[in-house]
Amino acid sequence: MSNPTDLKYLESHEWMRVDGDVVTLGITQFAADELTDITYVDLPGVGTSVDAGKEVGEIESVKATSELMSGVSGEIVEVNEKLADAPELVNSDPFGDGWMVKIKVSDTSALASAMDAAAYEQHISSQG
C-alpha cells in the first residue's frame, strides 16, 4: 500500500492535498479497503462551512456507515459530483478520482498537526 508523500493525513484515515488556500479532502486506500464496497457518499453542498476535527459527510459501504472528517476549517468550494453515480471510484482510486470535497481554508493552523505519509503508515501499522 503506498500513500502519496505529497499529502497530509488524519488519524481517522482522510488525506488532504494542499494547493494554495484550497484543500482537497478524501479517504485513504486503507480506509476504502476497510469499508469494502462503497455504495454512497453523502456530502454537503458548495458554500457549506466546515470545522477542523468535525464531520463533513458520511460514507455508506456494504459493511458500515462511517464519517468523513475534515482536518481544516473553511468553506466547501467544490464537491466531487462523479461520486453521486460512481461511488465505487472511492474504492478504485481513493487518492485520485475518488476525492470528495475541496475546502477553501480560512485557518491553516490545523494542517501543522496532520501526519505526513511516513507517520500515517506508522499509524496504520500500529492498528494492525
Next chain:
Amino acid sequence: MHDSPLNDFHTSLGAKMIDFAGWSMPVFYRGINDEHLHTRSKVSVFDVSHMGRIRVDGGEGEAFLDHLCTRKLAGTAVGQSKYTHMCREDGGILDDLIVSRHADHWYVVCNASNREKIVAWLDQHADGRDVSMTDETFETAMLAVQGPMAIPFMEEQFSLSLAELKRYWFVDGEFSGLNYSIARSGYTGEDGIEAIVPAIAVPFLLPILFGDDMQAEGDCKPAGLGARDTLRLEAAMPLYGHELTEEVDSITAGQGWCVHVDDKDFIGADAMRTIKADGLKQKMVGMELDGKRIARENYPILKDGERIGTVTSGTWSPTFQKSIAMGFVKTDASEVGTSLSVDLGRKENAATIVPLPFYKRAK
C-alpha cells in the same frame, strides 16, 4: 482464535479475514458486491466451517430433541432435516438450528456464536436420558455451494446425483473411507447444497471445486461472509444476533411457522401459547428506504415523529440497487405500504414497508 480447515486456501487467495465468533473467517475475496452477484448468477462456495456441528447418539434422540426444539421433530424421516429454534422457558430464542435425522443418530447444526451455549444446553437437559453428544465442529469442515449452477456443478464435479434431492433433505455417503453428508439447503435464497466433510478431506476437495491450481478462475468462485450476509438479507432469512436474540420469541421474530405449540410440549411452549393468545405487540417487517442511505442495526424507526420500532439489519441490495432493511415495528404500524422514517442520526430518511422476502429465486 480458531482457524477453519480452509484457512490456507483463504489466505492464498488474499481473502480479507475477520474475527467472527472466535474464528478467523473470510469476509470477502474479490469484493462483497462481486461475490453477491456471482452467487445470484453462477455458483459460489462459502466456508461455513465455523458453524457448530453436534452429533447426538442414543435411543432417545428424537424425544430429547423434540423437548428442546420449537418444531415438531417426531415423524422426521431418515434423510430429512428441519429448521427449528431452541428457546428458553420464557420463549427467548437461544439459537436457530438445523436438526437432521440420520440412520442411527441425529445431528444438530447451530450458529458459531452459540455453539458453547447450545452444547451446554443439550448436556444440561440430557440427564437421565439415553443420549450422548459429540461436538464434531473441529474435526469436520462445512461448505455451502450456492447459486443457480450449484446442483449441475456439484453433480458434474463429484459424479453425484442431486437433482432429485428435495429441499431440506440430505444424503450420506462415503468416499475412500471418509464419510460425508450433503443437504439441499443454504442461506442465500439460491438453490444449492451444504456439505459436511471430515476436515482431512478438504485438500482433496478444493482442486475439484476451484481447479488444479485452486485459483477459482472458472464459474465456481469462493464467496465470503460479507456476501453471505447481503444474500440472506435479500432472501429475508433471519440472522441470530440481529432478528433473533434471547430478548425476542420465535413468533414475534416472524418465524412462527417453525413453532408447533398445538402438536407438542417443549421448553418455551407455554410462553409461546400466551404470546399467541395475547396477540403480537410488534412484528418483523421489510423496509425499503428512499435514496441511498443504509439503515443499520439499532437505528430507531419512526412514524409521524413517534418511535415505533428498531432496525435489525440493513444493507444496500446488490441485486435490486436499493436500500433494504428488516426490523421490528409496533403491530398497528406493520402493514405493507405503511410510510415510515428511519433515524440515521443526523437526519431522518423516508422508508416504506414492503413484502418479505425482498428476493425470491425463479423456480
